[in-house]
Amino acid sequence: MDIPPRQAELTDELKAALTSVSTATITSQLQRRGYQNCFLSGLKPLNEGQSMIGYAHTLRYVPARPDLAGLLGSNAQREAAESIEPGEVLIVEARGETDAGTIGDIYAMRAKYRGCVGVITDGSLRDTPAIKALGMPVYHQSSHAAVLGRLHTPLSHQVPIACAGVTVMPGDIIVGDGEGAVVIPAAMLEEIAAASTKMEIAEEFAIERVAEGAPTTGYFPLADENRPEFEAWLAKRNS
Amino acid sequence: MDIPPRQAELTDELKAALTSVSTATITSQLQRRGYQNCFLSGLKPLNEGQSMIGYAHTLRYVPARPDLAGLLGSNAQREAAESIEPGEVLIVEARGETDAGTIGDIYAMRAKYRGCVGVITDGSLRDTPAIKALGMPVYHQSSHAAVLGRLHTPLSHQVPIACAGVTVMPGDIIVGDGEGAVVIPAAMLEEIAAASTKMEIAEEFAIERVAEGAPTTGYFPLADENRPEFEAWLAKRNS
Amino acid sequence: MDIPPRQAELTDELKAALTSVSTATITSQLQRRGYQNCFLSGLKPLNEGQSMIGYAHTLRYVPARPDLAGLLGSNAQREAAESIEPGEVLIVEARGETDAGTIGDIYAMRAKYRGCVGVITDGSLRDTPAIKALGMPVYHQSSHAAVLGRLHTPLSHQVPIACAGVTVMPGDIIVGDGEGAVVIPAAMLEEIAAASTKMEIAEEFAIERVAEGAPTTGYFPLADENRPEFEAWLAKRNS
């Protein structure tokens, strides 16, 4: 399968929309459309309160095998760091193996210099303190100081990968917040952004009411009999 | 089995006693009385330095099954959030499954509004940043943005549950600190509070001596030959 | 096997060298020399930004067995805390079992009083908030309030142990930073300190160049054609 050219354009408006909603809302909208496996399971944010949005730049590792570098004739990890484009998130398939590092500080710095807006690995980060100091959003499973050759050989980049239970295609949109990160298939970008914004407003209304003492029943989800009340609230909010 | 009416009254004195000792001390006293499975294994506090005490309000999830809502005729999650009483802790059995959310921000807000004093789940929290902002004590295994239907259907509330390796009966007392949370069977409340206070004082003495350079031998545990010294210290402490 | 007397002397210079490099660098140098299993897998620092260096003082737990205390005639945990020497790190083999505490606050305090410079367990810490307040560097897998007898009986100390995937001999050197901790076999101390310092300088150069926009290619690792540039940089740095 050849990866088609980028299928989605992350405009400023879409970025604003998607970073103003939670990954919980986005995930919920994807689930309603049949995407059950879209939130990266078991990864945690490196920095408190971090937020992230960008295009997936994928990188695939396979179990270490000494003849692979020769067969491949290149180092996919370096290629990824040296070819990543502004606005992209470097996302690594490490088969959930945590007993060796995957991305270290120098490749992370180089990617950041080139405009990379975040790093995700379902394995371990290496040089965690130095990467934390970079201030770039990172989602990872664990940390480990061993070099990747202990477990992994880089195979290829910008190919479909499986990361933390989610299939990621190059060019998919990835959004992260304090809970974790979610993958939006490129073709779903506009639909999900619109639906998430709408849902978040409905929840804002519910939250206001619940904060005032209303029961969840009738407000979460919104019941038909409360729709006029919601519409009035919405009109006022948007005015 | 019908759940009998609340068997223990958490007076202000008992609250003060149990929150002035550590969960380690309480767990130790329960173990001495044969309760080996009382500390919730593998759950971590959401907020640094949080402390919690309350009655268990239990909620049970089972694996997702599409006909269950119809068979049950009600949503036990909503019922729990809408019926929880002041001073109760909402505690969820999620079979340790972390790949979907269990409690989200709106139900957590509602429970808090009704007087709920804490939330515990052996699965994943959803809307973690929003729940963290509520400031309520929470113990959980992980975080996940997927709605609970990905894995779970709520079955019933205020029934016996298994959470993080502990059997919890509605009305049991739950105490939490920076280490985690422990379940005190309702009928053991007064005995455990008294014994824990006593043990903590003995450890306070040991800690003072060790801080001054005494060996642990003879002070931890207290040896008979040091009992007079302890009694003198205790008399002074209480004067 | 008898443990020979201490085989390495941790001079102030060696301490300075090893705490000025990362555990990632040390691990990498050990891996190049065939030591694939030297970084403690899956343990996390208790305190943000902690740093640690010392000699291993090992302690071994085995599954709880009621006749063992009688057969042994002593408590290896107490013996370790009461015999630990200044500059040593107390490191515990708990078979990765986390459902009970291993080291609690009083033994940790005593060890610290005697000059212990850090605690490591591949099981759970007990009295986590109190130990955190001690300010001593700690690496652990989890926290649990149950006393150790729920799972463990101390067997012996200052014997070879397996901790978090690493074989540790008494007197080995342990270095910790924000990523985790690594075990340096005593006989490798000087070689690793020298090689790590040298590697860290080469990486410092690469990091400077990458921060200025250079590609990783040619600088990480250093290519022959850039060696003169590096040598010039190094001469300037050291002047």
Add this chain to the structure above:
Amino acid sequence: MDIPPRQAELTDELKAALTSVSTATITSQLQRRGYQNCFLSGLKPLNEGQSMIGYAHTLRYVPARPDLAGLLGSNAQREAAESIEPGEVLIVEARGETDAGTIGDIYAMRAKYRGCVGVITDGSLRDTPAIKALGMPVYHQSSHAAVLGRLHTPLSHQVPIACAGVTVMPGDIIVGDGEGAVVIPAAMLEEIAAASTKMEIAEEFAIERVAEGAPTTGYFPLADENRPEFEAWLAKRNS
């Protein structure tokens, strides 16, 4: 929730239909109707080539707790063995914990004497050789000689349970073959039996063709252009 009276009647015809198809076929038909969690994950047959069909008689264990027997006033394990009806399968929720037995030989014998047609546990069997000698179909995760009190206390029977990732209601239909066992919600019994029979016939046709050298394409699944060929085959088969 009260468990309603038995909702499905397992006639001889339905039994014959469901034991002449594979659990793979039944599971597939349930999945098409939205039941994704119906096959018991990770359990293996005790006896080579065993086959089983019956009504679920559920039994729930929770983590061992010394006051529970007193609170409950009865032993749900004994009650289950002494009240099980002919044609029922005893199915146990043991939270997937395998380090203690759940069902032993004497209760299994008693259940068999009363007409029980199979035993399922997502924990460990106890007295495995003796139970194997009974010749009753059994699905289990592992074997362990410890008595159940090491980990479990029986809580109740004929209540909804979670077993091996599946929610089971008393009176559901359970079918087992050499692959494992699947739970059919009682209300789905006739629909699933009919659909499974139909699907199995279509697969019988595909298998015949593939065995003769046909490609899977067009036969698995059946393409419209091959429907006449299938109809002719079917007419001949049924004549």
Add this chain to the structure above:
Amino acid sequence: MDIPPRQAELTDELKAALTSVSTATITSQLQRRGYQNCFLSGLKPLNEGQSMIGYAHTLRYVPARPDLAGLLGSNAQREAAESIEPGEVLIVEARGETDAGTIGDIYAMRAKYRGCVGVITDGSLRDTPAIKALGMPVYHQSSHAAVLGRLHTPLSHQVPIACAGVTVMPGDIIVGDGEGAVVIPAAMLEEIAAASTKMEIAEEFAIERVAEGAPTTGYFPLADENRPEFEAWLAKRNS
């Protein structure tokens, strides 16, 4: 700790007693005396219907470390195989790691030639088909063809070990049947043999009654009112 000389003598009578009862019965008797961790968890018999009894000859592996062979000056695996005595069982601590072999065919053959009566490993067997052909009882967790150096270095033999959740001292008695294997502390040998025999007879009586249609109540466990019936049965059985 020095290992004292063998503390228990496995007479022919004791052997006969212990191999005529099940490991479930022995485990149950050990549990009643406070030995909760005595049955080896998660190990399976290599040969259908195998039975085993002998003295523990322990062997300990630690994570692979290249300098260890030099430090130790000997190969504990070879030493174990070359020094094992008739009637001993070779039992290996492999930390539950299964991704490399532990015991292979040649060492197993040698041990068998010397009179070894069984092999146990909580890791993987290597050369499984060849070892199966030897016909010696084996309990293991898995099989793997890699040589042990991939994960392990042998450290010592005839020392206390932790195997499959059980602490084993050299000279302990190990009994195996179709369910698995159990470790009897040497000092408990006679007491456990006697108690197990007695319990097995009581269960034989219960089984007979249950097979005839009696309920478990009153017979399992034996109620006082049925004791005369049991005594009569026993008198007849022993006559």
Add this chain to the structure above:
Amino acid sequence: MDIPPRQAELTDELKAALTSVSTATITSQLQRRGYQNCFLSGLKPLNEGQSMIGYAHTLRYVPARPDLAGLLGSNAQREAAESIEPGEVLIVEARGETDAGTIGDIYAMRAKYRGCVGVITDGSLRDTPAIKALGMPVYHQSSHAAVLGRLHTPLSHQVPIACAGVTVMPGDIIVGDGEGAVVIPAAMLEEIAAASTKMEIAEEFAIERVAEGAPTTGYFPLADENRPEFEAWLAKRNS
């Protein structure tokens, strides 16, 4: 990376050589040459005593994603079954996920009809009894009746995969016996066949001597002083 044309020819002689030695021997020879990850970890043979050799025909699954079939425009599973060549082994990457089937009976039959000589999956087999009846060698982790869409979408075939901890390239040689299966990189075929044959003969000698009562020391591995004895034995064996 394009997969180059087949790089190794599995002649009858090489087949004979590799099936007359054990996977343990082959794995050992690969390890000596730096291939630490070559034996498929945790997979078990479906049929007692099965033996297998062939070229790898790889198939890769990724986590289920509803838009993938459309993006790909083909079904890699069907393509693999319909294009597999005589003498090939179908080997599936299922990320070790066992809660759904991967290969079922009809695709297995088709592959066998086309000359496929074995099936390997690091996930679950589906239709296990029917596949067992085919008599084809199979290595798998578990069995599950759910259709693969519960967890997986086929992505591509004849691409590099990671299966059970091993990187497999299309055209690699796979050998299986009663212990499991090992992957030989195509370029290593002749070297490994020769070295394995040689090693197996040396072990045959050692086994004979050990069977006669010789110690392993000096014979396993062969010591220089016993080389003349070995050479004499070898001359006689080959005459």
